Amino acid sequence: MAIDLTALRAHFPSLATGLAFFDGPGGTQTPRPVADAITATLTGPLSNRGTVTPSELNAERAVAEFRAACSDLLNVPAHGVVHGRSATQLTYDFSRHLARTWNAGDEIVLSRLDHDANVRPWVQAAERAGVRVRWIEIDPETTELDLDSYEQALTPRTRLVAVTAASNVLGTKPPVRRIADRAHEAGALVYVDGVHYAAHHLVDVPALGADLFVCSPYKFLGPHCGVLAAAPEFLETLRPDKLLPSPDTVPERFEFGTLPYEVLAGATAAVDFLAELDPGTGVSRRERLTRSLESVHKHELSLRARLEEGLGSLGDTVTVHSKAPDRTPTLLMTLEGRDAREAQAHLAARGVVAPAGSFYACEPFAALKLEDPALRAGLAPYNTADEVDRFLDGLASLL
Numbered sequence: 001m002a003i004d005l006t007a008l009r010a011h012f013p014s015l016a017t018g019l020a021f022f023d024g025p026g027g028t029q030t031p032r033p034v035a036d037a038i039t040a041t042l043t044g045p046l047s048n049r050g051t052v053t054p055s056e057l058n059a060e061r062a063v064a065e066f067r068a069a070c071s072d073l074l075n076v077p078a079h080g081v082v083h084g085r086s087a088t089q090l091t092y093d094f095s096r097h098l099a100r101t102w103n104a105g106d107e108i109v110l111s112r113l114d115h116d117a118n119v120r121p122w123v124q125a126a127e128r129a130g131v132r133v134r135w136i137e138i139d140p141e142t143t144e145l146d147l148d149s150y151e152q153a154l155t156p157r158t159r160l161v162a163v164t165a166a167s168n169v170l171g172t173k174p175p176v177r178r179i180a181d182r183a184h185e186a187g188a189l190v191y192v193d194g195v196h197y198a199a200h201h202l203v204d205v206p207a208l209g210a211d212l213f214v215c216s217p218y219k220f221l222g223p224h225c226g227v228l229a230a231a232p233e234f235l236e237t238l239r240p241d242k243l244l245p246s247p248d249t250v251p252e253r254f255e256f257g258t259l260p261y262e263v264l265a266g267a268t269a270a271v272d273f274l275a276e277l278d279p280g281t282g283v284s285r286r287e288r289l290t291r292s293l294e295s296v297h298k299h300e301l302s303l304r305a306r307l308e309e310g311l312g313s314l315g316d317t318v319t320v321h322s323k324a325p326d327r328t329p330t331l332l333m334t335l336e337g338r339d340a341r342e343a344q345a346h347l348a349a350r351g352v353v354a355p356a357g358s359f360y361a362c363e364p365f366a367a368l369k370l371e372d373p374a375l376r377a378g379l380a381p382y383n384t385a386d387e388v389d390r391f392l393d394g395l396a397s398l399l
């Protein structure tokens with residue numbers, strides 16, 4: 001079970017530039033089949049959705065194929081797949097839809113580990129609704145969520161628990177299922193930010209215990225958009241504002257205006273591309289995705305071990321803040337006596353792309369008193385051992 005890295009890399013025009021990309025957590029590079037699918041959809045006969053002309057049917061097919069691909073990727077029914085411009089936009093939308101069901105005096109629980117996209121929309125919706133926000137804290141020793149603080153935060157008035165499946169800076173993967181089970185016992189809904197997680201693992205939304213799950217295809221080789229997944233029966237219970245003539249069906253009820261058919265086709269192509277990385281004998285796309293993403297996981301873990309070993313050999317000059325036992329191949333680091341932006345520029349001059357900043361993770365940065373900017377190195381399916389060595393050599397030459 002392994003991915004053919006040479007064959008995989010040949011699909012990415014941007015890799016031919018010689019740049020080594022460690023900025024996958026900010027957005028991955030795009031393989032040719034994704035770009036081709038976008039072009040083919042845009043330049044083929046294309047009209048608004050309909051059932052009469054070939055151009056209408058092309059739009060209809062792009063939507064149906066997108067929902068089917070996301071259904072296979074996330075293990076939810078196709079009618080539980082909502083397209084959005086980004087995960088942030090979807091979370092803002094759903095914070096407003098859900099807040100309509102809250103009453104003053106209700107409570108919600110957020111986590112200090114989360115990207116601001118799964119924090120601020122809820123904080124602002126709570127403020128408007130007179131709802132109290134409670135927090136799951138981070139254990140600074142392990143960079144894991146402190147589940148005792150979660151127990152204290154849950155009350156009979158908790159209506160929602162919003163938590164990440166993986167931190168975009170530390171990589172920490174909280175025990176989402178455990179968190180979701182406790183939330184459900186308390187009668188609360190669970191909103192999971194899977195944007196960073198979905199780039200590294202095959203998602204099973206029901207197995208995670210998420211009532212709503214959001215992710216972004218541009219983090220897993222696809223185009224820039226967001227996807228929200230939920231059980232269609234649950235979506236039926238929500239009533240967003242909508243235009244009079246727009247469909248009231250689920251999931252169309254949550255998708256405002258004309259859909260970007262070419263973007264949907266690109267996202268479908270990304271799922272198909274992932275499924276073929278190491279498909280084995282899998283018959284269904286879900287089976288092929290399962291095996292392919294297991295192989296990606298193995299590959300990324302072996303590169304992470306190489307990266308960590310190399311960083312370890314740089315001694316006290318580098319502090320790696322990612323240390324939870326269960327985490328993605330994303331490392332956040334600070335450098336002794338060096339600003340992370342200086343390191344970013346030094347690496348960039350050597351064709352190595354690794355960003356510096358706090359990456360919209362204001363809660364984790366504040367909770368752990370992390371130095372801002374910090375340097376982030378995230379691994380993606382197309383990274384190689386040579387590239388890891390280039391990153392390490394670049395850093396060593398600076399330090």
Ligand SMILES: Cc1ncc(COP(=O)(O)O)c(C=O)c1O
Nearest residue numbers: 086087088115117168195196216
């Ligand atoms: C963990 C996490 N959540 C949410 C987001 C926001 O995603 P989007 O750009 O699709 O709004 C990001 C983006 O980096 C992220 O890493």
